[in-house]
Amino acid sequence: MLATGLCFVGVTGVVRYLGTELPAAQSAFLRFAWGVVFLLPTLAPMLRAGFPAGTLALFGWRGVFHTAAVVFWFYAMARIPVAEVTAIGYLNPVLVTVGAALFFGEKLALRRVLAVCVALVGALIVLRPGLREVTSGHLSQLAAATFFAGSYLIAKRLTQTLPASTIVAVLSLSVTVALAPLAWWVWVPVSGAQLGWLALVAAFATGGHYCMTRAFRAAPLAVTQPVTFLQLVWATLLGALVFGEGVDPMVLLGGTIIIGAISYITWREAMLKRAPVTPHDTETV
Structure with missing residues (x-):
């Protein structure tokens, strides 16, 4: 999770450095196009194998949500401090919790409502x-944050029938296709340096998702989730040391409160999942 946070801060740092020279839709398209290039070895056999019935519509809707999310994110990243983007982004899992209750019928107990x-x-x-x-x-x-939450909720539904590798690969392909007309509409000349920086963004993002997957496999969310707070620390240091952005104590305080609430929700879910399988004293050997 430490490596995950550093990778994602690397993503925000490079996008912040590129600034507003490229339109948000074009920057997002080039980033995901590089992602498709990285995933080409896995895409061909996956497409030949086909998909279960009903999943193509879900992939389509997820592509729409994620496309909107990345355009909004690239726009925000070029205009507000890195730490503020990171702190507001912490709302993603909170919105996912609310969305799971509204659309999937998951129970939203009083403690989770208070945490939200x-x-x-x-x-x-x-x-x-x-x-x-x-x-x-x-x-x-x-x-x-809102559109990313919608994308993650659809991904949760897709995990019931498909492996994570397929879901990630199709996401990269569908978002690239959806962004293509938007990028063409606002297209401006791109330098080789800008293409290289956006390739680095894709590499950081891919590395971050890989490290996060390894972390989730190695430890429960109740352990890994609190470590994401350090991403706000890295983002604050990056903004201050590289881009000369002031350190806003209120942003740090607000981000700490959000991640604390997320950590509590994650811990409660972990405890509830463990409860049914924990044997009573009389059942132990």
């Missing part, structure tokens, strides 16, 4: 509406 409310308080501390200007970059990152 605490996370929203953390988001308000980060944004501070009425006390400072909430820019288009902030609103864009909120939209990105």
Whole structure:
């Protein structure tokens, strides 16, 4: 998870460095196009094997949600501090929790409701509406968090019938296809250096997802989730040391509150999953 956080901060750092020279849709398209190049060895046999009935529609909807999310994210990343993008992004699992209750009928107990409310308080501390200007970059990152949550909810449904490798590969392909007309609409000339930087973004993102998958396999979410807080630390240091962005204590406080609420939700879910299989004293040998 430490490596995961560093990889994802590397993604945000490179995108922040590229700034607004390329339109958000074009930058996102080039990043995912590089991802397809990296995944080519796995795409051909996967497409030949076909997919279970009903999954193509889910893949299509996930492509729509994820495409909107990455465009909003690239737009926000070029306009607001790295730490604020990271802190607001912590709302993703909170929104997934709410969405799972609304669309999948998962139980939303009082403790989880309270944890969600605490996370929203953390988001308000980060944004501070009425006390400072909430820019288009902030609103864009909120939209990105919402659309990413929708994408992850569909991914959760897909995991019931397909392996994770197939889900990730199809996502890269579908988002690249969906972004192509948007990128063409706003296309501007691209330099070799910009292509290289976006290839590095794709490499960081791929490495981050790989490390995260290994971490989830090695330890329960209740252990790995709190470590994601360090991503906010890395992002704050990156913004301060590389881009000269001020360290905002309120952003750190709000991010800490959000990740604390997420960690509590994750811990409770882990305890509930363990409860039915934990033997009573009389059942142990």
